[in-house]
Amino acid sequence: MRSMSRRMLLAAAMLGSSLTGALAQDKTPVKLGAIEILTGPNSRYGIAIQRGFDLALADINKAGGVLGGRPLALAYEDSAGAKEQALNAARKLIGRDKVPLILGPTLSNEMFAAGPVANERKVPIVGTSTTANGITAIGPYVFRTSLPESDVIPVTLKTAQTKFGIKRVAVMYGNDDAFTKSAYDVMKASLEKLGIETLTTETFGSKDSDFSAQLTKIKALNPDAIVLSALVEAASGIELQARQLGIPDKVFFIGGNGLNSPKLGDIAGKAADGTLVGSPWFIGKPDAANQAFVNAFKDKYGGDQPDQFAAQAYDTLFIVAKAIDAAGAPDSEKIKDALIKVKHTGVMGPFSFSDTRDPADTSGVVVLVMKGGKFQLLQ
Structure with a gap:
C-alpha cells in the first residue's frame, strides 16, 4: 500500500x-x-x-x-x-x-x-x-x-572511438525498412565525420535469416567492430551467427535503436555480450x-x-x-x-517539444553495454 x-x-x-x-x-x-x-x-x-x-x-x-x-x-x-x-x-x-x-x-x-x-x-x-x-x-x-537516431548514434560511435580506439569497422543494415535505412545513413555520416574507416557495407532484408555470406566476408576483413542497423530479431540472428562463424568476441557490435531491447540478450545470449547502444533512458x-x-x-x-x-x-x-x-x-x-x-x-527526465515537434533536449544520451544478457551503463 x-x-x-x-x-x-x-x-x-x-x-x-x-x-x-x-x-x-x-x-x-x-x-x-x-x-x-x-x-x-x-x-x-x-x-x-x-x-x-x-x-x-x-x-x-x-x-x-x-x-x-x-x-x-x-x-x-x-x-x-x-x-x-x-x-x-x-x-x-x-x-x-x-x-x-x-x-x-x-x-x-x-x-x-x-x-x-x-x-x-x-x-x-x-x-x-x-x-x-x-x-x-x-x-x-x-x-x-x-x-531521432541522428541525436543518438553519433554519441554511441564517438564513445566507442574514444573508449575502445576503433579505427576500422564493417557496417550491416536492413535495406528494406525506413528505420534501419535511416539509421544507416546516420551511421555512414557519423563514421565519415569521426574518420573511422568503413571496410565494407553489407545489406540484408527484414525477412532474411541466413547472414553467413555477409559475415564470412566481414570476418576476413578483421574489423575492430561491426556497426549494425537492424530490428531486434535480425540483430539477434546476426550476432549469433557471427560467433558461430568464428568472429571473435573482441569484434563487438555497435547498434542503433533497434538493438536497444532486453530481447537481444534473451535471444542471442552470450553472443550479444559487448554490444553497445545509445539510449535516452537507463x-x-x-x-x-x-x-x-x-x-x-x-x-x-x-x-x-x-x-x-x-x-x-x-x-x-x-x-x-x-x-x-x-x-x-x-x-x-x-x-x-x-x-x-x-x-x-x-x-525519462525533463521533456518539452522543439518547434519541429521533436524532443527539445537531446543531451541525455547514455551509452549502454550488454553483459550477461543485460544492458548496463558503460563505465
Missing part, C-alpha cells in the same frame, strides 16, 4: 494538477487511439509500449483522470508491423472511433504510412518509438517523443520517479523489466494527458496547439 500511495503522489505530481478527488458532471471517458505491433516478430517493441501505456493509464486514472475527473481510455489497433495495416488502423480510429489523438505507430515505416492520414484529417499523432529522419516533417499534426536511473516506475512495471508484469520503449510510452501518456487538460476539451485542434507547449518531468 505504501508503494501504491507513493506512485499515486508521483502520478499527480507528473500531471501537475490536483485532480485527485475532483468532481465533474461529465464522467465520459476520453478515448484515444493507439497503433502498435502486438503480433508478429516485432511485437517485442509494441507489447513493451502497450505495457508502458497501460501502466500510465492506470496511474493517471487513479490520480483523477483528465479534464477534472474524466477517465482516460485507449483503443488499441494491431498493425502487426505492416504499413497497410497501420494505415487502415489510423483510418479506423479517426473515422469510426472519432479519437482526438493517436499514439504510435511503433515503427517509422508505419508512421510514414499512417502519419499523412492523421495529418490530412487534422488529428495529432504522437510517435513514441519512431526515430527515422523526416518523421515530424510529415506535417504539423505529427509529433514524436523519441529521440533502468538504473536512481531518481524516485524512475525507480517507482521500474518497480511498478515489474510488479504488474510478473517481474519483467521495462525497456526504453516502455519508459517512453509511460511518459508520453502523461504528456498527452497534460495537453488534454491544457486544451480544456478532447478537441484535436486544441490538443495539437497545447502539445507543443507541454513541459513534463517523468521517468
